[in-house]
Amino acid sequence: MQNSTPISLTKIANSKLPEIDFSSLVFGKSISDHMFVADYQNGSWGDFRIVPYGPMEIYPGNATLHYGQAIFEGMKAYKNEKGEVLVFRAEANAKRLNESAARMCMPQLPESIFLDALKQLLAVDRDWVPQGKGSSLYIRPFMFAMDNYLGVKPSDTYRFMIFTSPVGAYYSKPVSVKVETTYTRACEGGTGEAKAAGNYAASLYPALKAQKEGYDQLLWTDGKTHSQIEESGTMNVVFKINGTLITAPTHGGTILKGITRSSVLQLAKDWGQAVEERFLTVSELEDALKNESLEEAFGVGTAATIAFINKIHIHGKDYLLPEVAPDAFSKRVLLALDGIKYGELQDPHQWMLTI
Numbered sequence: 001m002q003n004s005t006p007i008s009l010t011k012i013a014n015s016k017l018p019e020i021d022f023s024s025l026v027f028g029k030s031i032s033d034h035m036f037v038a039d040y041q042n043g044s045w046g047d048f049r050i051v052p053y054g055p056m057e058i059y060p061g062n063a064t065l066h067y068g069q070a071i072f073e074g075m076k077a078y079k080n081e082k083g084e085v086l087v088f089r090a091e092a093n094a095k096r097l098n099e100s101a102a103r104m105c106m107p108q109l110p111e112s113i114f115l116d117a118l119k120q121l122l123a124v125d126r127d128w129v130p131q132g133k134g135s136s137l138y139i140r141p142f143m144f145a146m147d148n149y150l151g152v153k154p155s156d157t158y159r160f161m162i163f164t165s166p167v168g169a170y171y172s173k174p175v176s177v178k179v180e181t182t183y184t185r186a187c188e189g190g191t192g193e194a195k196a197a198g199n200y201a202a203s204l205y206p207a208l209k210a211q212k213e214g215y216d217q218l219l220w221t222d223g224k225t226h227s228q229i230e231e232s233g234t235m236n237v238v239f240k241i242n243g244t245l246i247t248a249p250t251h252g253g254t255i256l257k258g259i260t261r262s263s264v265l266q267l268a269k270d271w272g273q274a275v276e277e278r279f280l281t282v283s284e285l286e287d288a289l290k291n292e293s294l295e296e297a298f299g300v301g302t303a304a305t306i307a308f309i310n311k312i313h314i315h316g317k318d319y320l321l322p323e324v325a326p327d328a329f330s331k332r333v334l335l336a337l338d339g340i341k342y343g344e345l346q347d348p349h350q351w352m353l354t355i
């Protein structure tokens with residue numbers, strides 16, 4: 001493994017691997033043996049280390065706990081039939097972390113450090129990458145403020161870490177969603193575009209409320225008028241109406257620039273599938289449900305890749321979607337993405353990084 005970033009390695013004394021039942025993994029519960037840590041001080045990143053996963057000390061005055069300067073990424077590694085470890089679009093995650101950092105007044109992390117750390121961590125914990133279609137190793141890179149200071153200002157010191165968690169075959173049961181017209185995930189000028197921890201904190205209450213009403217997730221609308229569809233839960237959302245895919249544009253600052261979204265749109269383009277990047281209004285969606293021109297609706301994100309939507313609640317009414325046909329775009333694009341991720345299909349856009 002050629003690495004330009006000098007990373008020290010302290011190996012775990014007793015691997016936790018024998019305790020893991022790979023046939024019944026619960027998302028986010030089992031954490032791999034090691035983690036990567038880097039500290040930012042005096043204007044630069046250093047002290048690069050891979051150490052056993054475990055608790056760490058921070059001061060009660062840690063700025064993250066009070067003012068929430070915290071961002072993260074989510075990505076996955078897969079094992080192909082030869083036992084090689086492949087990571088999906090890692091450069092895109094490294095780049096997006098820096099875009100989030102810029103919005104939150106946090107320092108840029110050179111992409112080479114992100115990628116070298118990721119490669120070395122995955123090399124150390126490669127036995128944690130589950131084999132078998134559907135299983136993967138979830139990767140969580142994140143950065144947070146480290147100043148022990150109560151004044152409101154951007155922190156001077158930060159920590160960047162990566163740890164990983166094996167996840168089992170994700171059976172993507174279709175989800176029901178409720179169009180949210182009271183609460184707001186993101187508004188113009190806000191932090192919706194950044195993968196910031198606080199965005200998630202703010203979304204928990206409305207999401208829980210919807211779950212109590214019997215819906216799996218929300219369909220977020222714009223903060224100003226609540227008339228345009230933005231995202232679904234923690235995924236981007238795509239609709240297919242009269243043969244055309246429609247998904248919200250990501251240049252307005254309120255929509256997270258999903259890497260799954262951009263991959264799905266790239267494949268649609270490759271296949272000559274018509275795509276419109278524009279806001280779908282709630283009333284257009286309601287009309288399409290009433291006159292049955294809505295053919296497909298699905299969330300797109302790293303966790304599920306494609307989450308089929310089977311029910312949409314709008315203004316007090318539930319609408320059921322047609323059963324997803326085997327040749328539906330959402331089914332075909334899921335097969336294509338899985339094929340690329342597990343190294344079974346050609347990777348025409350060089351999305352996979354082999355460790």
Ligand SMILES: *Cc1c(COP(=O)(O)O)cnc(C)c1O
Pocket residue numbers: 074195231233234235236256257258259260261300301302303
């Ligand atoms: C992470 C995230 C997504 C999906 O992004 P991917 O890169 O596809 O995983 C979509 N919306 C929000 C709000 C997110 O945080």
